Amino acid sequence: MDARPEGADATADVHPAEPQGNNGRAIPSLRLRGVERRYREGDHYLEVLRSANLAIQAGEVVALIAPSGAGKSTLLHVAGLLEKPDAGEVYIGGVAAGSLDDAGRTRMRRMQIGFVYQFHHLLPEFTAEENIMMPQMIRGLDRKIAAERSRELLAYMKLAERASHRPSELSGGEQQRVAIARAVANAPKLLLADEPTGNLDPKTAHYVFDALQALVRASGLAALIATHNLDIADRMDRRITLQDGKIEEI
Numbered sequence: 465m466d467a468r469p470e471g472a473d474a475t476a477d478v479h480p481a482e483p484q485g486n487n488g489r490a491i492p493s494l495r496l497r498g499v500e501r502r503y504r505e506g507d508h509y510l511e512v513l514r515s516a517n518l519a520i521q522a523g524e525v526v527a528l529i530a531p532s533g534a535g536k537s538t539l540l541h542v543a544g545l546l547e548k549p550d551a552g553e554v555y556i557g558g559v560a561a562g563s564l565d566d567a568g569r570t571r572m573r574r575m576q577i578g579f580v581y582q583f584h585h586l587l588p589e590f591t592a593e594e595n596i597m598m599p600q601m602i603r604g605l606d607r608k609i610a611a612e613r614s615r616e617l618l619a620y621m622k623l624a625e626r627a628s629h630r631p632s633e634l635s636g637g638e639q640q641r642v643a644i645a646r647a648v649a650n651a652p653k654l655l656l657a658d659e660p661t662g663n664l665d666p667k668t669a670h671y672v673f674d675a676l677q678a679l680v681r682a683s684g685l686a687a688l689i690a691t692h693n694l695d696i697a698d699r700m701d702r703r704i705t706l707q708d709g710k711i712e713e714i
């Protein structure tokens with residue numbers, strides 16, 4: 465797997481989890497460098513990301529706010545290694561991951577990235593605890609260890625009493641808190657969320673965001689959260705937008 469730390473010689477054998485850059489600064493959990501992404505539209509290309517640059521450090525929660533069609537989902541897909549950039553590179557914890565082949569990106573994604581969507585996508589026939597166990601078991605963890613970690617996360621999310629409930633027996637806010645716990649079950653470096661509170665009433669939205677933010681800070685994750693909710697965006701550490709395919713701080 466060609467997963468070398470950013471700036472490193474291609475032939476150097478450097479551990480991917482190296483925490484410090486050469487200049488002594490911490491390596492960002494997510495870095496985009498000159499990322500381009502275009503889609504073919506008939507006889508021309510629609511350039512959605514153009515030389516997009518971004519760095520998010522561990523513990524930071526960053527809001528992505530942009531009008532519909534500006535490229536938020538595209539950015540999340542490329543940062544989340546679901547799509548390959550046409551040019552540039554995506555680094556996860558200093559590892560050049562965006563340009564890996566499909567198998568390499570899938571491996572990296574499973575270990576290092578958690579996703580939360582507007583709709584929870586929990587498996588309906590499994591309990592809250594089992595849903596959080598799922599990604600851990602896919603990764604090959606022992607069932608007992610996975611169950612223990614799930615219960616810890618449920619307790620952190622103030623859902624210990626709901627461990628054996630199925631999604632249909634949970635409120636919308638509870639379902640979304642379980643989805644957040646599932647996203648971080650494998651202790652990823654990066655959490656990517658697309659409208660995680662978009663389906664909730666304002667009060668519940670803030671409550672769920674509180675839980676997400678506390679979890680990000682406590683686990684030393686970095687989070688990039690696309691949202692149309694400006695009140696929630698105002699509570700994040702930084703706000704970015706997409707302008708003509710480039711990332712700009714607001």
Ligand SMILES: Nc1ncnc2c1ncn2[C@@H]1O[C@H](COP(=O)(O)OP(=O)(O)OP(=O)(O)O)[C@@H](O)[C@H]1O
Pocket residue numbers: 503504510512530531532533534535536537538539
């Ligand atoms: N797979 C694809 N093939 C062709 N065009 C695409 C593809 N995915 C996205 N696009 C186009 O790229 C542009 C950006 O789409 P994207 O979904 O990233 O925007 P968005 O900011 O997330 O929008 P929304 O807020 O409405 O979800 C849009 O014009 C869209 O039609």
